[in-house]
Amino acid sequence: MSKLRSLVPSTHSLFVFEAAARTLSFKRAAMELNVTQPSVSLAIKTMEKHCKVILFIRDNRGVRLTEAGAELYDDVRAGFRRIEQTLENISERGTKYLSFAASTTLAAHWLAPQVYHFQQIHPDIRLKIVVTDRDVEPDHEIDVTIWIRKRDFNQANTWFISDEVIFPVCSPAYLAAHPQLHTIEDLNHHQLIHSSDAHRKRMSWSEWIELAGGDPSQIRRDIVFTDYQLGIQAALLGEGVALGWSFTNRFHLDNGSLIRPLPHQIETGRAFFLVANDRIGESEKTKKLLDWVLAQSKVHRSHGPP
Template structure:
């Protein structure tokens, strides 16, 4: 058994001492603890008697801590704080985040530039963005994520974002420095930036050009990145033309960081969906995030 029980008159006396020492006022401590000032004064006096030393200096201006009182207060305050944090942690009252799992490209070029809008609207909701190179199932660790699925995909706690549309993108600087594109076959005279993700199947340049009715014979993958985020970075840096996806490229296009050098686009049979776990779907904070995401992507559906 802890010796603490024999060293203090009661656990209540520790709370009274901490409040009085922190406020340096018996009156303020009484108000905080919802007791009378004489009750605080009596509790402190009994505590001092039990400790065998004075903890406060009392004068006409109020109270001050003695050297012993200061030492004890520092230990009590630190201990209270550690206990408080641990109790918050195990009771689920600690700062909780809505966890959003997304591809690195969506996280970097859609979420990151816009989440401050969400924080302005909901300053009390904390967001944790988890970049992942594959689709993850919403569960007790992941609250919200985005999947690319057949357009007729349906399940509980899922929301349609937009159709999958794929088109060429490049930086405005690249477009100014190179010949304009009139047809799909004009792509053969440009540097094309390729992507080959390990876990997310993306349409290749050869597939896109073939679907757009162009000649694929001269397409050579000179630059290939294994992460689509790197492909977009290369396009932003003016290294060439990349394929852009409707959702991922939305913010970059609307802010003229990227442009479409050719208006041809391929619309697939797939669409982007926002998903949440069953428990998160019942969470008011999570619903705020879902509603905000759908508002931000409204133009893609319009």
């Protein structure tokens, strides 16, 4: 048993003391605690008698803390704050989130710019974005994710989002400061931003140029980012030309922060798929999330790549 129980007349007296010490008013403390002022005064007197120390000085101007009262208040206030923080933390753990697993690029360049819209129309749903460097299987911890698979991929609880279409992208500032691009061969005279991914296969510049009918032998790999997200960030900052994916770069293309300096594009025969776990039939909130993702990505199915 905690010794504290024998040092105070009751745990309630600590709440009364904290309110009175914080407000320096028995009247305001009573209003806050929804009790009468005499009951506050009695609780403080009982506590002072039990502790054998005067905690408040009472005079015509009101009340003020004694040295002992101020010392006790500092510790009670700090203790209450720690308890509040712990209770908030453990309560938060019990909150049910919908978990959306996504790559860094998808999270940063597709979800982040518009997820506030989902929260506005569904304020009752809490969404947790789980950034992962590899594909994960939806399970008891992950509700929804997005995979890239062959165009004919077919599995329960999956929905086609968009074909995988890849093309060069750069910032308007970069293109304004460098020679115009008219042909695939013109890429040899530009700074190409290279990226690789240890866990997801991404098309390289050499592969893209060869598929587009060019000669990749002149391509130099001066700088390589090991995260595609960093490569796109470099393109946004005007550092060069990167390869862009139609789905994940749609937001930047729509707002003009990235442009397509060449009309050439490669359709890979693969596609983006929305994937949900087996509990979708039990969760109306998960269905709302799926409907929202499909609605936000409808443009890719209605009008094709940008």
